[in-house]
Amino acid sequence: MFIGEHITKLDDKGRIVFPSSLKALAKKEGEAKLRLVLKKDLFSHCLEIYTYEEWELQSEAVKARLNFFNRDHAMFWREYMRDRALVEPDEKMGRIMIPKRLLDMIGANKEVVFLGNGHKIEVWAKEHYVQARIQESEYIALAEKILG
Numbered sequence: 001m002f003i004g005e006h007i008t009k010l011d012d013k014g015r016i017v018f019p020s021s022l023k024a025l026a027k028k029e030g031e032a033k034l035r036l037v038l039k040k041d042l043f044s045h046c047l048e049i050y051t052y053e054e055w056e057l058q059s060e061a062v063k064a065r066l067n068f069f070n071r072d073h074a075m076f077w078r079e080y081m082r083d084r085a086l087v088e089p090d091e092k093m094g095r096i097m098i099p100k101r102l103l104d105m106i107g108a109n110k111e112v113v114f115l116g117n118g119h120k121i122e123v124w125a126k127e128h129y130v131q132a133r134i135q136e137s138e139y140i141a142l143a144e145k146i147l148g
Contacts, residue, residue, distance in 0.1 A: 001025070002116030007126060009111050014103060015095040019114050022121055023094060026051050038085045038098060038123075040105050045128045047098070047106055049114075049121040052086070098123070 006019035018036075027034045028051075037055035041048050050058065062080060066073040083105070087096045103109070108125040115122040115129070124132070134142075 001118055002121050003118075004116045006114040007111055008114065010103070010108065011095075013097075014100055015097050016112060016123075018089045018094050018096045020094060022114060022116060023089060025116075026121075028053070033088050036087050036089075036096065038087060038102060040083055040102065041122065044122070044132065045106055045124070046115075046132075047102055047123040049123060050119075054119055 002022055002025055004019075004021060006022065008017050008019065010016055023034065026036065035052040037050045037052060038047050039050075040046075059080075063077070066077055068074050068077070083102065085099050085102060087098065089096050098108075106123070106125050107128060108123070111126040113122075113124045113126050113129040115124065
């Protein structure tokens with residue numbers, strides 16, 4: 001389970017140091033290399049990072065609900081798979097290279113926030129992350145509505 005907020009800077013080549021505490025949680029013991037899948041979040045102005053294993057579980061759950069002889073389902077699946085990237089942190093520095101098109105989608109050009117969000121990690125342009133925070137009263141109202 002991923003938790004915590006980590007602020008880091010993009011370098012001149014668009015590389016980002018993947019926080020070591022998140023890397024430690026993501027890597028399975030005995031795993032040769034850590035493979036991560038990145039995608040744009042459907043509802044928020046951020047990217048989502050999944051371990052490859054979690055990505056397979058999520059994708060299989062979605063795929064199981066589809067009928068590929070249905071045109072709408074086939075179009076949905078195509079869009080679901082669009083703009084995905086497979087990345088591996090480099091061994092030396094722990095950096096990851098996020099494709100520019102994905103960084104552009106979230107407006108990231110200087111600082112990014114890695115947010116541990118349970119089964120996934122979110123990557124936000126720092127400015128958007130700050131703007132996306134909801135008021136405490138709104139959070140309390142959601143808690144009452146959803147959990148109350």
